[in-house]
Amino acid sequence: MPISARNQLTGRITEILLGEVMAHVSxxxxxxxxxxxxxxxxxxxxxxxxxxxxxxxxxxxxxMLMKD
Amino acid sequence: MPISARNQLTGRITEILLGEVMAHVSxxxxxxxxxxxxxxxxxxxxxxxxxxxxxxxxxxxxxMLMKD
Amino acid sequence: MPISARNQLTGRITEILLGEVMAHVSxxxxxxxxxxxxxxxxxxxxxxxxxxxxxxxxxxxxxMLMKD
Amino acid sequence: MPISARNQLTGRITEILLGEVMAHVSxxxxxxxxxxxxxxxxxxxxxxxxxxxxxxxxxxxxxMLMKD
Amino acid sequence: MPISARNQLTGRITEILLGEVMAHVSxxxxxxxxxxxxxxxxxxxxxxxxxxxxxxxxxxxxxMLMKD
Amino acid sequence: MPISARNQLTGRITEILLGEVMAHVSxxxxxxxxxxxxxxxxxxxxxxxxxxxxxxxxxxxxxMLMKD
Known part of the structure; x- marks a missing residue:
């Protein structure tokens, strides 16, 4: 996709947690x-x-990056 | 590491581009x-x-998430 | 576009300033x-x-929001 | 306002959705x-x-920017 | 800690507000x-x-920075 | 200031590093x-x-928060 964001990781949804305003998706x-x-x-x-x-x-x- | 950030992806640096103020690391x-x-x-x-x-x-x- | 980001504003580029690592686009x-x-x-x-x-x-x- | 954030868009609130911790404002x-x-x-x-x-x-x- | 994030402020938790998806911590x-x-x-x-x-x-x- | 951002820390500038596009301010x-x-x-x-x-x-x- 021609978007400037350089990180695009494709995968499959394993879980969705719905709140009133936000949703947490794995x-x-x-x-x-x-x-x-x-x-x-x-x-x-x-x-x-x-x-x-x-x-x-x-x-x-x-x-961010953390050095091991 | 006991940090709240939920995404922690370990890998190896393949490239570093240094500017005067910022650095771009792959x-x-x-x-x-x-x-x-x-x-x-x-x-x-x-x-x-x-x-x-x-x-x-x-x-x-x-x-963010994009649906395919 | 089927992306979760809720703000999508279409316009025309008026200026691009290129640095070594970053670019500033208006x-x-x-x-x-x-x-x-x-x-x-x-x-x-x-x-x-x-x-x-x-x-x-x-x-x-x-x-963010600021109240006038 | 003398703040470094370069994008400041003034408008009128059309909707507020309140959760326990977060609020979604249009x-x-x-x-x-x-x-x-x-x-x-x-x-x-x-x-x-x-x-x-x-x-x-x-x-x-x-x-972010997306090219049309 | 060897992390790239330059701001690391140590203190003591004074309040935690839990929602269904998010938590607000002071x-x-x-x-x-x-x-x-x-x-x-x-x-x-x-x-x-x-x-x-x-x-x-x-x-x-x-x-961000705001000038007083 | 009537802005939604909850963290507002006042201090004095000790250093400014200018790049072509970005500036690093302490x-x-x-x-x-x-x-x-x-x-x-x-x-x-x-x-x-x-x-x-x-x-x-x-x-x-x-x-983010890190537990000590």
Whole structure:
């Protein structure tokens, strides 16, 4: 997708937790689980459900690094 | 690490681009490349270099989802 | 676009300032100018130039409110 | 306002959705609707209500661009 | 801690407000109170409670400046 | 200031590093130093210089917590 955000990780939804305003969505990407918090409204409008294929999108300025 | 950020992806640095203020760091994680923009100062103080093992840390509120 | 980010503002690029790592892009949207800082690499890979139509995308958790 | 955030969009609140911790606020700005998620506590302390004039403030590093 | 985030402020938790998805945590740091919104799940997994010593971590790209 | 961002820390600028696009500004707040990365353009338009009193503003959703 022609978007400036450099991190785009495709996976499958494993869990959705809905609150009144926010939703917590877990996505399996390879051996990792990516967790995303979006609005409940977006979760509903996208019709997200367990098993759906989605792409997690992350702007590179939001990624910190820790040295092991 | 006991940090609230739910996304912690470990990989190996494949490229570092240094600007005057910022640094652009690419990290291979499984089949994906994660790109991070941090301050040049952090890159230098952590002594980051190509081949280093690092963990990319991302707060879940920064992760968007796109439906395929 | 089926993305969870709730703010999507379409306009025309009026200015691009390139640094070594980052790029500062201004976009006219109606009567407002939206300013975006992305990586230089994204600006180049998207081939952004003055006059292009682009959509600014902003996650709702990044929007603060000030009362007048 | 003398703040570094380069995006300041003034409009009128069209809807407020309150959760226990967060609040989802929609603001009409020209032909667009800007959606903001802030803490419920801030929404209450600012006394936000439908019809209020507010300014949405967005740091430029939070704005992604998509090419059409 | 060898993390790129340049702001690390240690203090003591003074209040925790739990929602279904998110948690609002207040931390006294010197004369200031730092407020953080994290997932409820992180608050629970870290076992956060009033009086705990924690470090607030903030990426420098998230800090705006206002001139007085 | 009537802004929704819950963290507002006042201090004095101790250092400014200017790049082509971004600026790295350090602010002493009590016993801590807060570091901010803003656009060079904002640094110039606010006329920031060493010794100035400024307020660092941070949205609570940007604050992570680490347990000691």
């Amino acid at each position: 996505v399996r990407v390879g051996k990792n689980v990516i967790e995303s918090v979006i609005t409940r409204r977006s979760a509903e409008q996208l019709g997200l459900k367990k098993g759906d294929t989605v792409t997690a999108i992350i702007k590179s300025t939001e990624v | 990290v291979r994680v499984g089949k994906n490349v994660i790109e991070s923009v941090i301050t040049r100062r952090s890159a230098e103080q952590l002594g980051l270099k190509k081949g280093d093992t690092v963990t990319a840390i991302i707060k879940s509120t920064e992760v | 976009v006219r949207v109606g009567k407002n100018v939206i300013e975006s800082v992305i990586t230089r690499r994204s600006a180049e890979q998207l081939g952004l130039k003055k006059g292009d139509t682009v959509t600014a995308i902003i996650k709702s958790t990044e929007v | 603001v009409r700005v020209g032909k667009n609707v800007i959606e903001s998620v802030i803490t419920r506590r801030s929404a209450e302390q600012l006394g936000l209500k439908k019809g209020d004039t507010v300014t949405a403030i967005i740091k430029s590093t939070e704005v | 931390v006294r740091v010197g004369k200031n109170v730092i407020e953080s919104v994290i997932t409820r799940r992180s608050a629970e997994q870290l076992g956060l409670k009033k009086g705990d010593t924690v470090t607030a971590i903030i990426k420098s790209t998230e800090v | 602010v002493r707040v009590g016993k801590n130093v807060i570091e901010s990365v803003i656009t060079r353009r904002s640094a110039e338009q606010l006329g920031l210089k060493k010794g100035d009193t400024v307020t660092a503003i941070i949205k609570s959703t940007e604050v």
